[in-house]
Amino acid sequence: MATILTKPFGTMELDERQRLRFPFGVLGFESLHDYALLDAEQAPFYWLQSLEVVEIAFVLIDPRVFRPDYSLSVAPEELAEIGILKPEDALVFAIVTVPDDPRGTTANLQGPLIINKETRTGRQSISDDPRWQVRHPILAELAQVREK
Numbered sequence: 001m002a003t004i005l006t007k008p009f010g011t012m013e014l015d016e017r018q019r020l021r022f023p024f025g026v027l028g029f030e031s032l033h034d035y036a037l038l039d040a041e042q043a044p045f046y047w048l049q050s051l052e053v054v055e056i057a058f059v060l061i062d063p064r065v066f067r068p069d070y071s072l073s074v075a076p077e078e079l080a081e082i083g084i085l086k087p088e089d090a091l092v093f094a095i096v097t098v099p100d101d102p103r104g105t106t107a108n109l110q111g112p113l114i115i116n117k118e119t120r121t122g123r124q125s126i127s128d129d130p131r132w133q134v135r136h137p138i139l140a141e142l143a144q145v146r147e148k
Contacts, residue, residue: 001013001014001015001016002014002016004036004049004051005054006036006038006047006049006054006057007047007049007054007055007056007057008038008040008041008047008049008057009038012038014036017120018036018037018038019034019035019036019051019120020034020035020036020037020048020115020120020121020122021033021034021035021120021121021122022034022035022121022122022123022124023081023082023121023123024123024124025124026048026058026095026113026124027111027124029050029056032050032052032053032056033052034050034051034052035048035049035050035051035122036048036049036051037049037060037115040059044061044062044065045059045060045061045096046059046060046061046093047059047060048060048093048095048113058095058096059095059096059097059098060093060094060095060096060113061093061094061096061107061138062091062092062093062094063092063093063094063107063109063112063136064092065142066107066136066138066141066142066145067109067136067141067145068145070092070109070132071129072087072090072092072112072114072127073127073128073129073132074112074114074125074126074127074128075125075128078114078123078125079114079125081123082114082115082116082119082121082122082123083116083118083119083121084114084116089116089117089118090114090115090116090117091114091115091117092112092113092114092115093112093113093115094107094108094109094111094112094113094136095107095108095111095113096108096138097135103139104137105137105138105139106134106135106136106137106138107135107136107138108134108135108136109127109132109133109134109136110126110127110132110133110134111124111125111126111127111134112124112125112127112132
């Protein structure tokens with residue numbers, strides 16, 4: 001176990017299984033490669049905490065929580081770059097934006113974070129499916145799922 005400093009929780013112990021490597025970084029943060037995946041205090045959210053710059057931390061959600069129809073639609077070569085040969089080898093997350101009024105919280109389904117479960121190597125890709133946009137309203141779409 002390593003001790004790390006995090007934006008949401010301060011100092012904490014990190015299990016090596018929580019450590020992720022993004023060889024290409026995340027869009028806008030291409031120079032940062034080492035992250036930790038942390039459970040958030042409020043399910044179904046997670047934190048992606050940079051291990052290089054403590055101020056960089058992203059809120060994440062599995063898009064299938066509020067969009068059960070979500071499917072990963074990215075170039076196969078991008079998946080191969082991180083060793084993913086079949087969809088079940090991947091964890092998929094969307095970066096969440098939380099505005100001042102949390103009821104307007106959105107998730108970026110156009111730029112999913114894809115993580116190889118086995119090697120804990122990840123990348124952000126751009127979906128080529130026109131259904132997936134940068135700002136999906138989580139609460140509104142969750143309400144639609146519950147109505148069905």
